Amino acid sequence: xxxxxxxxDRTLTPPGIPWRRLLGIGLVLLAGLxxxxxxxxxxxxxxxxxxxxxxxxxxxxxxxxxxxxxxxGRVVAGVSPTLYAPNAGTVTFRVRPGDHVAQGALLAxxxxxxxxxxxxxxxxxxxxxxxxxxxxAIEVRMNDLAARKDLQQAAVALDASQREFERNQLxxxxxxxxxxxLRRAEDERASARIAHDHxxxxxxxNRAAWDFEQKTxxxxxxxxxxxxxxxxxxxxxxxxxAPIAGRVGxxxxxxKTSVADNAALLSVVDLSQLEVxxxxxxxxxxxxxxxxxxxxxxxxxEHPGTVTSxxxxxxxxxxxxxxxxxxxxxxxxxxxxxxxxxxxxxxHSDTLVLTRGPFLEDGGGRVAYVLRDGYAERRPIETGLTxxxxxxxxxxxxxGDRVVISSLEPFRNAERVRLE
Numbered sequence: 001x002x003x004x005x006x007x008x009d010r011t012l013t014p015p016g017i018p019w020r021r022l023l024g025i026g027l028v029l030l031a032g033l034x035x036x037x038x039x040x041x042x043x044x045x046x047x048x049x050x051x052x053x054x055x056x057x058x059x060x061x062x063x064x065x066x067x068x069x070x071x072x073g074r075v076v077a078g079v080s081p082t083l084y085a086p087n088a089g090t091v092t093f094r095v096r097p098g099d100h101v102a103q104g105a106l107l108a109x110x111x112x113x114x115x116x117x118x119x120x121x122x123x124x125x126x127x128x129x130x131x132x133x134x135x136x137a138i139e140v141r142m143n144d145l146a147a148r149k150d151l152q153q154a155a156v157a158l159d160a161s162q163r164e165f166e167r168n169q170l171x172x173x174x175x176x177x178x179x180x181x182l183r184r185a186e187d188e189r190a191s192a193r194i195a196h197d198h199x200x201x202x203x204x205x206n207r208a209a210w211d212f213e214q215k216t217x218x219x220x221x222x223x224x225x226x227x228x229x230x231x232x233x234x235x236x237x238x239x240x241x242a243p244i245a246g247r248v249g250x251x252x253x254x255x256k257t258s259v260a261d262n263a264a265l266l267s268v269v270d271l272s273q274l275e276v277x278x279x280x281x282x283x284x285x286x287x288x289x290x291x292x293x294x295x296x297x298x299x300x301x302e303h304p305g306t307v308t309s310x311x312x313x314x315x316x317x318x319x320x321x322x323x324x325x326x327x328x329x330x331x332x333x334x335x336x337x338x339x340x341x342x343x344x345x346x347x348h349s350d351t352l353v354l355t356r357g358p359f360l361e362d363g364g365g366r367v368a369y370v371l372r373d374g375y376a377e378r379r380p381i382e383t384g385l386t387x388x389x390x391x392x393x394x395x396x397x398x399x400g401d402r403v404v405i406s407s408l409e410p411f412r413n414a415e416r417v418r419l420e
Contacts, residue, residue: 048412050376052419056406057371058355062399065353065392067346067385069287071278071321073296075337078273078324079244082252085263086237087112093255093266101242101268108240108265115238119231126228129221136217140210147203154192154199161185161192246270249335274333276305276323278341285319293344294323298330307343348385352393357405360391368397369404369411376404376417 085091089112095101168185171177249267253259276296280288292307304326311320323341359368365383369376381396397403404411411417 048410048414049418049420050410054406054410055376055404055419056357057402058357058405060352060354060393060397060399060401060403062350063353064347064349065351065385065390066344066348066387068295068342068344068387069280069284070388071280071341071343073276073278073323073339073341075274075333075335075339076277076322077246077249077269077271077335078275078322079246079270080249080267081243082267083107083240083243083265085110085240085259085261085265086234087115088259088261089113089115089238091253091255091257091259091265093251095248095266097248097250099248101246101248103242103245105242106239107242107248107268110238110240110259112235112238115231115234119228119235122224122228122231126221126224129217129224133214133217133221136214140214143206143210144203147199147206151196151199151203154196158189158192158196161189165189240265242268244268244270246272269335271335272329274329274335275308275325276339276341278321278323278343279318280321280343282314282317282319284343284345285314287345288319288321288343295342295344296323296325296330297340297342298333301330302342303330305341342388346385348392351384352397352399353390354393354397354403355405356386356389356391358407359403359405360386362408365391367408369408369417370397371402371404371419374419376411376419378411378413378415 087110089110091108091110093108094106095108101107165185165188168177168182172179172182246268249269251266252264259265276294278294288307288310290307290309294305294307295302296305297303305323306326307321308324309322321343323343360383366380368379368381370379371377379396382394384392384394386392
């Protein structure tokens with residue numbers, strides 16, 4: 001029976017490692033520790049190194065800064081009236097789109113038989129009323145003549161009765177007639193006086209009534225004359241004429257078609273008064289107003305202009321502003337031509353100016369990195385006006401300072417960064 005294997009076991013001695021191999025391993029370990037120490041030391045230090053070729057640098061200068069806004073615009077006519085049909089009818093155009101027309105030129109004619117017939121009827125009624133007024137004037141004269149005749153006869157009868165009474169009074173005084181005859185003569189005189197007084201009042205009342213009737217007829221005649229004048233104006237308006245000198249824009253209806261009353265017919269464009277309509281973002285709406293200076297780029301040159309009006313409403317996040325050119329119009333402008341505009345909202349003179357860049361948004365306008373002796377130092381700043389390309393520096397920087405205007409993300413908000 002075998003108890004165990006101890007009798008068969010023996011102790012072995014491991015082979016020795018050569019000293020040269022040990023020396024090589026040691027050197028490798030020392031080099032690795034040195035490199036690791038350098039990296040670890042850089043990690044634990046506050047210094048960050050950035051390649052300067054990746055940065056955009058700008059210098060702080062003294063100059064004028066204009067707060068402006070860039071907006072797309074299009075050329076529109078300052079004066080572009082649309083003409084409408086004064087009455088329903090059939091339209092016949094005498095011009096074509098693009099034709100040059102002088103002020104007062106015939107553009108279109110509208111055939112309206114109903115309006116023409118109405119004018120003829122009202123003219124006939126006007127003539128009839130005119131005849132009635134003249135007839136009334138003759139009747140007034142005749143009635144006045146008859147009334148004056150009655151008055152004169154009453155005056156004669158009154159005089160005759162007065163003389164008769166005087167004769168009877170004389171005869172009574174001499175005892176030639178009875179008292180009854182005297183009283184009869186006295187009554188006849190009183191009756192003649194009453195008839196005369198009534199004749200006087202009748203002629204006054206008749207003249208007032210005749211004048212009133214005459215005035216009424218004359219007013220009817222004037223009213224009819226005004227109606228005929230208005231119809232003549234409407235019939236004359238059937239010949240549509242150009243209110244301004246310019247070019248025919250577009251025909252809004254087809255030729256030889258029936259149009260309704262007040263239907264749009266065509267437009268006329270005054271090419272001598274072209275303006276620019278700019279669409280400005282609504283965030284600048286509070287800063288906009290008539291009188292602002294503007295710059296309009298036409299080709300390779302900028303032309304000055306002035307904002308004349310601001311739209312009272314916001315459409316799709318934009319406000320429409322009308323810009324009128326200062327001085328002569330640029331050559332070659334066409335209606336609806338697309339142009340780039342700048343509206344000058346505010347201007348500061350002799351201030352610190354720095355080129356705008358991503359650093360402004362990254363630092364919230366309160367931080368900038370200034371280059372000094374191979375380092376970029378973090379510095380608090382205060383900004384003012386902001387334009388499309390520049391910003392105004394109120395404090396924190398001096399003229400001649402070189403500032404990093406590219407993104408500040410690689411700086412990791414460090415106080416000092418080494419530039420390589």
